Amino acid sequence: MTLRKEVRKMVSKSDKMALERIREFGKQLLEQIKRGESPYFQMPTRTKGNVMFEEGDKTLSLGGRMSTRRFLNYAHTRKFMQSVMIAAATMEYIKSDRTVGKRELYYNLKHSLPNSKQNTFEDDTESGSVLDDLEASLNILREQFHVIAKGRGSIYGDLDLRQAGDEFSCKGLGRGGWLIPGYTEDVEFLNYNADFILAIENDAMMSRLIEEKAWKKLNCLLVTGEGMFPRGVRRFVKRMHEELKLPVIAFVDGDPWGFYIYSVLKYGSIQLAHLSDRYAVPDAKYLGMTMDDIETYGLEHVTEKLKDIDRKKIKEEMQYPWFKHSPEWMRQLKLMAEKGVRIEQQALANKSLAFVAEKYLPEKVEEGKFLP
Amino acid sequence: MTLRKEVRKMVSKSDKMALERIREFGKQLLEQIKRGESPYFQMPTRTKGNVMFEEGDKTLSLGGRMSTRRFLNYAHTRKFMQSVMIAAATMEYIKSDRTVGKRELYYNLKHSLPNSKQNTFEDDTESGSVLDDLEASLNILREQFHVIAKGRGSIYGDLDLRQAGDEFSCKGLGRGGWLIPGYTEDVEFLNYNADFILAIENDAMMSRLIEEKAWKKLNCLLVTGEGMFPRGVRRFVKRMHEELKLPVIAFVDGDPWGFYIYSVLKYGSIQLAHLSDRYAVPDAKYLGMTMDDIETYGLEHVTEKLKDIDRKKIKEEMQYPWFKHSPEWMRQLKLMAEKGVRIEQQALANKSLAFVAEKYLPEKVEEGKFLP
Numbered sequence: 197m198t199l200r201k202e203v204r205k206m207v208s209k210s211d212k213m214a215l216e217r218i219r220e221f222g223k224q225l226l227e228q229i230k231r232g233e234s235p236y237f238q239m240p241t242r243t244k245g246n247v248m249f250e251e252g253d254k255t256l257s258l259g260g261r262m263s264t265r266r267f268l269n270y271a272h273t274r275k276f277m278q279s280v281m282i283a284a285a286t287m288e289y290i291k292s293d294r295t296v297g298k299r300e301l302y303y304n305l306k307h308s309l310p311n312s313k314q315n316t317f318e319d320d321t322e323s324g325s326v327l328d329d330l331e332a333s334l335n336i337l338r339e340q341f342h343v344i345a346k347g348r349g350s351i352y353g354d355l356d357l358r359q360a361g362d363e364f365s366c367k368g369l370g371r372g373g374w375l376i377p378g379y380t381e382d383v384e385f386l387n388y389n390a391d392f393i394l395a396i397e398n399d400a401m402m403s404r405l406i407e408e409k410a411w412k413k414l415n416c417l418l419v420t421g422e423g424m425f426p427r428g429v430r431r432f433v434k435r436m437h438e439e440l441k442l443p444v445i446a447f448v449d450g451d452p453w454g455f456y457i458y459s460v461l462k463y464g465s466i467q468l469a470h471l472s473d474r475y476a477v478p479d480a481k482y483l484g485m486t487m488d489d490i491e492t493y494g495l496e497h498v499t500e501k502l503k504d505i506d507r508k509k510i511k512e513e514m515q516y517p518w519f520k521h522s523p524e525w526m527r528q529l530k531l532m533a534e535k536g537v538r539i540e541q542q543a544l545a546n547k548s549l550a551f552v553a554e555k556y557l558p559e560k561v562e563e564g565k566f567l568p
Numbered sequence: 569m570t571l572r573k574e575v576r577k578m579v580s581k582s583d584k585m586a587l588e589r590i591r592e593f594g595k596q597l598l599e600q601i602k603r604g605e606s607p608y609f610q611m612p613t614r615t616k617g618n619v620m621f622e623e624g625d626k627t628l629s630l631g632g633r634m635s636t637r638r639f640l641n642y643a644h645t646r647k648f649m650q651s652v653m654i655a656a657a658t659m660e661y662i663k664s665d666r667t668v669g670k671r672e673l674y675y676n677l678k679h680s681l682p683n684s685k686q687n688t689f690e691d692d693t694e695s696g697s698v699l700d701d702l703e704a705s706l707n708i709l710r711e712q713f714h715v716i717a718k719g720r721g722s723i724y725g726d727l728d729l730r731q732a733g734d735e736f737s738c739k740g741l742g743r744g745g746w747l748i749p750g751y752t753e754d755v756e757f758l759n760y761n762a763d764f765i766l767a768i769e770n771d772a773m774m775s776r777l778i779e780e781k782a783w784k785k786l787n788c789l790l791v792t793g794e795g796m797f798p799r800g801v802r803r804f805v806k807r808m809h810e811e812l813k814l815p816v817i818a819f820v821d822g823d824p825w826g827f828y829i830y831s832v833l834k835y836g837s838i839q840l841a842h843l844s845d846r847y848a849v850p851d852a853k854y855l856g857m858t859m860d861d862i863e864t865y866g867l868e869h870v871t872e873k874l875k876d877i878d879r880k881k882i883k884e885e886m887q888y889p890w891f892k893h894s895p896e897w898m899r900q901l902k903l904m905a906e907k908g909v910r911i912e913q914q915a916l917a918n919k920s921l922a923f924v925a926e927k928y929l930p931e932k933v934e935e936g937k938f939l940p
Contacts, residue, residue, distance in 0.1 A: 294779060294921050295743075297772030303870055303917040315869070346771060348720075348794065350747040359742025360779075370731025371667070371751055375722040377743035378775060399718060400669030403750060407666060407732075422720065497687070498675055545675040549666050 210381045211290050214340040218287050221334055225280070234268035237279070239333035240470055247469040249517040255472035256464040258332070265329070278326040279333075281305055281316060289342035295379040296343055298324055332470045337381075339431060344378030349429035351376055352406050353417035355436075356386040366417070371406055376419075378428040380435065388440055389415070393433060394557075395480075396420040397448035397457055401541045401552070408553035414561060417442070424457055427468070430475045433461070437477050444477045445566065447557070450485030451502075451538030452509035455519075455528075458482050463518055481566035483557070485539045487531035493556065498546045499537035506538060524567050582753045583662050586712040590659050593706055597652070606640035609651070611705035612842055619841040621889040627844035628836040630704070637701070650698040651705075653677055653688060661714035667751040668715055670696055704842045709753075711803060716750030721801035723748055724778050725789035727808075728758040738789070743778055748791075750800040757811055761787065765808055766929075767852075768792040769820035769829055773913045773924070780925035786933060789814070796829055799840070802847045805833070809849050816849045817938065819929070822857030823874075823910035824881035827891075827900075830854050835890055853938035855929070857911045859903035865928065870918045871909035878910060896939050 221237065228235040240246065241261040250257050267276045285305055289296055296304060302320035309316065317323045331338050338345065350373035355366040357374075359382055366374045394416045396402050402420040405411070411418050417436070421429040437444050446461060448454030462480040464472030490496055502510075510533050519525040532538065544552040559565070593609065600607040612618065613633040622629050639648045657677055661668055668676060674692035681688065689695045703710050710717065722745035727738040729746075731754055738746045766788045768774050774792040777783070783790050789808070793801040809816050818833060820826030834852040836844030862868055874882075882905050891897040904910065916924040931937070 289921075292921075295775070296917070296921060297775065297914070299912075300772055300776065300914045300917045300921070303912075303915050304921060306870055306918060308869060344772075344775065348771065357742065359744070362740040362742045364741050368734040369736050369746060370729065370734045370755065371749035372731070372747040373749075374741060375744040375747045377745075377778075378772075379743055383742065399720065400672055400750075403667070403669065403716065404672065406749075497680060498678055540671075540675075542669070542672045543675050545668070545672040546678060549661075549664075549668060549672070549676060 210340050214290055214336050215287065217334045217336055218283050221283055234266050235276075236264050236266040237333055238262050238264050239329050242328065242332060242470060244466060247466050249463070253473070254463065254478040254518070255476040256466060256469040257472050258470045275326060275329070278317065278323065279330055282323065282326055282330060286341040286343065294342065297378065298343065301327070301343055337431075337471060337474055339379055339381050342379070345427035346378055348426050349376040349419065349421040350374060350402065351417060351419045352402070353411040354389040355417055356388065358384040358386055367411070371403065373402070373406065376429050376432050380428065380432040383432070383435070385436070385439055388417070390417045390442060391415045392443045392445050393417045393419055393436055395425070395433060395444055395446045395461060397423065397454055398541050401447070404549070405553060408550055410553040410557065413553060414557060425461055427475070430461065434475055434477055444480040445483050445561070446480055447483050447541065448485070449538065449540045450487060450489065451532070451540070452506055452513055454485065455513055456509070459513075459516065459518070481568070483560050483566055485541055486567065487528050487535065487539070490535075490537070490539050493544070493547065495539055495543050495546060498543040499539050502532070502536050502538055507533065522568060528567065582712050586662055586708050587659065589706045589708055590655050593655055606638050607648070608636050608638040609705055610634050610636050611701050614700065614704055614842060616838060619838050621835070625845070626835065626850040626890070627848040628838060628841040629844050630842045647698060647701070650689065650695065651702055654695065654698055654702060658713040658715065666714065669750065670715065673699070673715055709803075709843060709846055711751055711753050714751070717799035718750055720798050721748040721791065721793040722746060722774065723789060723791045724774070725783040726761040727789055728760065730756040730758055739783070743775065745774070745778065748801050748804050752800065752804040752807065755804070755807070757808070760789070760812055762789045762814060763787045764815045764817050765789045765791055765805060767797070767805060767816055767818045767833060769795065769826055770913050773819070776921070777925060780922055782925040782929060785925060786929055797833055799847070802833060806847055806849055816852040817855050817933070818852055819855050819913065820857070821910065821912045822859060822861065823904070823912070824878055824885055826857065827885055828881070831888065831890070853940070855932050855938055857913055858939065859900050859907065859911070862907075862909070862911050865916070865919065867911055867915050867918060870915040871911050874904070874908050874910055879905065894940060900939065
């Protein structure tokens, strides 16, 4: 119990803020009711039409349009009830220092309403969407509500952390690594020795770089999200970037999907536009794979032919505001379409297994050869 | 370098055996050539018709049928060349203490044959299938060739390990855990304090149990494969089971997919029938979720309706020899089909978040309420 109390103290800042906002939310509703009004609350509209690319911040964010949710509006009543239920539940989660998964939240709150055949929630899409609304309305991260995203990602490197009363290092873990959990709001950074964060697309590339001790040679932290970086991993990368002042360098496949992973890491996603400031890393850089790498490193015979779906995605990305106005990125996208090929990170193994750690990465980092 | 040498000594047993068998393989081919014969080698046939359920061992394994691969058989030449290439390459991997992913292996070995337009390998399916042949022929695990499976899984609990010169604990890692790497052949078990291994289907359930400190309360090691247990995780579980003499207890969703995960954990899979003895845990037990849990714990309103694909899988599983001859399992499968519902692990959150760790699991473990 002492331990739990100690942990509580550590996370109090994030938790305190969340608790205050939820209480404030409840108070407002109560006052509206006392005044004889139909209770309501407001939130930014999250439809695509209200999502903008901020040239200043260089992130996707929400415009100024707001929606109102009213209890005594027949079309809103169900969602209103659900919002209040979730707000109340998350308050309990925070107080008991528990975190819940998205599906667990749904199961935790599902029950039949008295004297009716109505269920509080029919599926986790319903609860998830209400949670998104609450996030936007109260301007609190889902994680700060103690509702967690899937983990699925890991880190390796010279970084000491404290979480849930434990102190541990992200190096010295054999060939494995520290599994980044869905909830990292309470992670404290104790010590680190690294010049940058290398964000790696591919799980197998992560293994290669751990094995080659690349984190030591390059003096960096290796992070992977095993494909598309899940929310929990992006949030953790963002915190390291901000609090440890470490640059983020992306190392992904040279194809529209790798470019997309980079995009989301750097600018945010449409779904989470209301939270870009807490997920996106606008000054992230792109190390590779690039279309130029194919020639530079003689990888012509280990490219993969583009499929229709790849070409479609390339066209789509040429319309992204951040690519559209970047000559370097438009050149990459055009080169890819012209050559009709993509190049995977692991294709570097064709030179030799050690090549990526001994030549490719050190050269690029040394010369600062990055795409914006 | 001293470190690397030390590691080399530690893993020497598995590596030594692999190196010997590969050398023996090469020698045989050489002798055949010297005798003026067309070189050839043999391997067990891996088609479904040669896969059997061993009632004695209680695992899937290969029957006695063998195939021969001959260099001077036009239909075999390409595969023969590929087999020798891979054998030679894995020898280098072992000697340099490197492990490679399946796709990395393909990239590492792909090149054009001199004076021809032929590539050594066209894709990683080709190299993967030859690797499977070599595994069966030389009776060496893919991992012992230093070719690794995807990791994607984690462990939490009171277990100290040594790998690649590092010593570390699988507890005290905050809300995270140790990411189980694809290669665990060189893991040494130093110390542990646990009565059993709890093999958990769901990532979010793993987080719940870490948070509730279930590994401490139940004195067990928590392992998850995040859905279907990948090969690397199964191999690690098998090693812990054998070397630490820890029983394996499965905790998965109460649906045909959870049953299937359990099946593969316990009996092996058709694809890896030639290796069941090194992956399968024939005396694993099934804790839940069961169809009876729905009534016992009052979970009727948080079941999910079966879909057509679920019903199809149930019918299929009723034909599995190990379910077919088990009255307990046939009862579960029939109950599921009759009720028309499935029950997820996380549905237990409907009682309370702590319920799974404070009541459900302790009761089942205490009373030994398992399915065979």
